[in-house]
Amino acid sequence: SQTIHQWPATLVQPVGSPLSLECTVEGTSNPNLYWYRQAAGRGLQLLFYSVGIGQISSEVPQNLSASRPQDRQFILSSKKLLLSDSGFYLCAWMGSMNTEAFFGQGTRLTVV
């Protein structure tokens, strides 16, 4: 069966420090991969999505970047965190456009 792993669950980082959040998927190949950010009590903002290795689409210009070094690995990064980068980050994968998406458990990032 397919599973998605996202870590860490919580993270407290100082302003100006780097960030690396990793998401891996098991049990499927060539998934579509997504990174979302969710502010408290709000909806999901699509940050990046990838349809294949090395293919990244960015939806929101910001302080973040994403990479897909392997088929089932999606990494969200920042060189220097801002206070406004705080939020709940969710990784997801979807097999094809007419199938459901599966979400990781999320990373709560607090920038202090």
Added chain:
Amino acid sequence: SQQGEEDPQALSIQEGENATMNCSYKTSINNLQWYRQNSGRGLVHLILIRSNEREKHSGRLRVTLDTSKKSSSLLITASRAADTASYFCATVPYNAGNMLTFGGGTRLMVKP
């Protein structure tokens, strides 16, 4: 960018009552999906409805889609306290690859 907008933003009902949530979107779609999120967790898929479908059922859930009005509704019948959660609609826009965008969500509280 957010494609869908849910209405209402918050809904409070008594156990046993029905809950109706609405979603409007902006562009043509391949499909529309509904998800549920318990506080501080990842999202769980509920129902996917394709653009050529008008209604789908799953247990106590009923989803309708009106592509002429670019809107969808989620009905939860005979609600239970365990249905308390946030509910989101998401769309796969037509001709946008496998982008999956979410609305702001409806926070449902079911009182026992």
